[in-house]
Amino acid sequence: MATQQSQSIQTLLEAEKEAAKTVQQARQYRVQKLKEARTQATKEIEEYRKFKDEEFRAFEASHAGNTQSAQVAIDKETEIKRAEISAAYNQHKDEVLKKLLDRVTLVTPELHRNLKKQT
Structure with a gap:
């Protein structure tokens, strides 16, 4: 019975080690x-930023002509x-100066x- 208990404990220890390995692998996988x-996400943010910058530049270029023409007017x-x-x-300068x-x-x-005559 002692050997059977020791085998059971050994089996449990091996199962615990396997579980610890599995948990460690899961943590590494998650990280x-x-x-x-x-x-x-960083790559997508950069792509979106570039897209919006290009869109803004196109908008700015299309409206810059309106600003320049308004400035000329x-x-x-x-x-x-x-x-x-x-x-x-x-x-009118001579007339104003004369006046x-x-x-x-x-x-x-x-x-x-308001001055009263004194008699």
């Missing part, structure tokens, strides 16, 4: 699969307004309306 999944309009303002200034000088030099002395 390997996690690494592969991370690598694959605004520049033309600004030049026209500047020319109009300069023309108005040149046309200012008249106001400063032609003073008519008057008593203030």
